Amino acid sequence: MRVWIFYPPLKAMSGGCMVLLQIARQLLGMGRLGGVLYWESAPDGPDFAGLPWMRAGQARMGPGDVFLVPEGWPNALAFGFRARCRTVVYCQNWSYLFHGLEQGVRWRDLPVEFLAVSDPVAWHLEQVLGRRPGIVRPAVDAAVFHPGEAKPEGPARIGFMPRKNKALADQIRRIFEERNPGAAVEWVPIQGQGRAGVAGMLRSCHVFLATGFPEGFGLPPLEAMACGCLCAGFTGFGGWDYMRQVAGGSFSPQGYALRAVPWGGNGWWAADGDVLGATLGLERALEVYHFGDDALSVVQNGAASAAAYDTGTQAAEILAALDAERTLRAGRP
Numbered sequence: 001m002r003v004w005i006f007y008p009p010l011k012a013m014s015g016g017c018m019v020l021l022q023i024a025r026q027l028l029g030m031g032r033l034g035g036v037l038y039w040e041s042a043p044d045g046p047d048f049a050g051l052p053w054m055r056a057g058q059a060r061m062g063p064g065d066v067f068l069v070p071e072g073w074p075n076a077l078a079f080g081f082r083a084r085c086r087t088v089v090y091c092q093n094w095s096y097l098f099h100g101l102e103q104g105v106r107w108r109d110l111p112v113e114f115l116a117v118s119d120p121v122a123w124h125l126e127q128v129l130g131r132r133p134g135i136v137r138p139a140v141d142a143a144v145f146h147p148g149e150a151k152p153e154g155p156a157r158i159g160f161m162p163r164k165n166k167a168l169a170d171q172i173r174r175i176f177e178e179r180n181p182g183a184a185v186e187w188v189p190i191q192g193q194g195r196a197g198v199a200g201m202l203r204s205c206h207v208f209l210a211t212g213f214p215e216g217f218g219l220p221p222l223e224a225m226a227c228g229c230l231c232a233g234f235t236g237f238g239g240w241d242y243m244r245q246v247a248g249g250s251f252s253p254q255g256y257a258l259r260a261v262p263w264g265g266n267g268w269w270a271a272d273g274d275v276l277g278a279t280l281g282l283e284r285a286l287e288v289y290h291f292g293d294d295a296l297s298v299v300q301n302g303a304a305s306a307a308a309y310d311t312g313t314q315a316a317e318i319l320a321a322l323d324a325e326r327t328l329r330a331g332r333p
Contacts, residue, residue, distance in 0.1 A: 002034030003027050003322065004061050004085075006069045006076045009039040013047060015219050016070060016092040019117065019138045023068070024051055026315050032322070035059055037079070061085045066322065068115075072099040077112060088321075090136070092117040093216035094124040094237065115321055118217045118241035119259045134321040137241065138219055139314040140226050140306050144195050147228035147303075148203040155184040156286055159205035159229065161220060162189050164212035168275055172209065172233075175279040185286070202227035207285045209233045213272035217241060221267065222309065225302030230289055231267035232281035234274075242305045243269050246284075246298055251277065263304040264297070 005024050010017060020036075027033035028051065037056040042048070056079050061067055067080030071091045080087030089112050091097055101107070107129055114133040116122035126132040160169050173187060190201045198220075202208065208224035208231045215236025222242055224231055235243050240253050246265030251274075252258070268281030288295045 001032065001064050001066060001322070002061075003032050003066045003068060004034040004037055004059055004080075006037050006056065006067070006073065006079070007043070008070060008073050008076075013043075015138075016117075016216070018047075019092065020068075020070060020090075021047065021051070022139055022311075022314065023136065023318060026311070026318050028052075030315070030319075034061065034065060037076075039076075059083075072096040074100045074105075077110070081111065086113065087111060088113045088115055090115045090117070091121055091125060091133075091216065093214060094121045095214040095216075097125070097128065116216075118238045120238050120240045120253070120256055121216050123256050124237075134317070134324055136317045136321055137309060137314060138217055139311045140219075140222055140309045141195070142226065142307070142310065145199045145202070145223045145226035145306070147226075151206055151228065152204055155186045156207060156289055157186045157188050157205045158207045158209055158282070158286075159188045159190050159202055159224065160209040160211060162191050164210075164220070165234075166211075168273065168278075169209070169211040171275040172211070172279050172282065175275060176282060179279070180283070183286075199223070199227060202229055205229050206289050207232065207282065209278070209282055210235075210239070210267075211278070212236050215239055218243075222306050225266060225299075226306035228299055229302070230285040230295065230298055231302065232285045233267075233270065233278045234272045235269050236272060239269075242309070243267055244301070244305075245269055246288075246294075248284075249281075261305075261308070263301045263308070266298060266301040266305050 024036050035052045035054045037059050042053040061083035063084045065085040067085050067087045068090050069076045071089055077087055114125055116133050116135050122132050122135050188205055202224050208229040210221040210233030213234045213236035216238040218236045218239035221231050244265050249268055251271055268284045270277030270281050
């Protein structure tokens with residue numbers, strides 16, 4: 001059985017595309033990758049090297065194969081249908097489940113199965129489609145995302161990603177500055193960087209403010225934890241796969257029961273869009289950084305969270321998904 005992966009024609013690599021490449025390289029190492037399929041032209045650059053790229057219409061898929069397609073690209077499913085292979089939608093963001101799917105077309109009427117990128121996404125799909133899919137999570141590259149020898153001296157540095165709901169990030173900053181005039185902080189926008197550049201900037205920050213939502217998983221806060229940052233902000237819902245409240249935090253997801261994990265509180269988390277709640281969480285993270293005895297334990301919980309998402313765990317999840325019986329079809333809720 002070979003696995004073929006559809007790589008979407010995006011202008012820039014997203015976090016979801018990076019995870020597709022992670023899975024492709026895992027499958028290549030297992031000897032189970034048929035190819036990575038592109039729509040019109042293969043992407044170029046070092047991130048894409050070493051993989052068997054081919055045009056989607058020229059792939060020799062067969063009934064015994066698996067065709068993996070990220071959510072949001074339902075037109076690409078036709079290649080799998082024509083080949084009569086096992087066609088799997090890999091849902092990396094719950095909010096894009098119906099993106100591109102024409103009105104009147106239901107997932108339950110299509111010969112597809114599902115995989116989820118996180119436990120919250122699997123739960124969401126179960127509520128919508130009637131069955132709970134398997135999960136293949138991202139892996140954090142510990143060779144890239146790791147703590148430095150020491151955090152810099154001086155003002156507390158707050159890292160954030162402006163592309164993640166920039167207007168809300170601006171509101172949080174304004175609220176913080178209004179409530180804390182003269183606070184010794186430095187805001188560090190993280191943008192226009194490759195993975196190594198992002199990791200280097202995270203290592204220079206004391207706190208990371210997460211402003212992304214909706215998210216199927218939310219890698220940046222986890223990568224920030226791997227680099228030794230305290231974290232606060234939004235979860236995107238998918239972040240609850242690993243996010244846990246530090247003692248005293250009150251917000252929790254409605255209707256979704258958190259899975260059991262071996263680590264404790266790793267951040268101060270607010271409801272998506274709750275700019276005041278995120279600001280209060282940010283203030284608490286800074287207070288703990290400056291004066292709290294529990295700063296080390298929160299950082300350690302973050303490190304344990306990130307360490308749980310390694311390549312070995314991801315490989316085991318891939319194998320479990322491939323070897324599962326065909327029970328992932330949409331059913332009736």
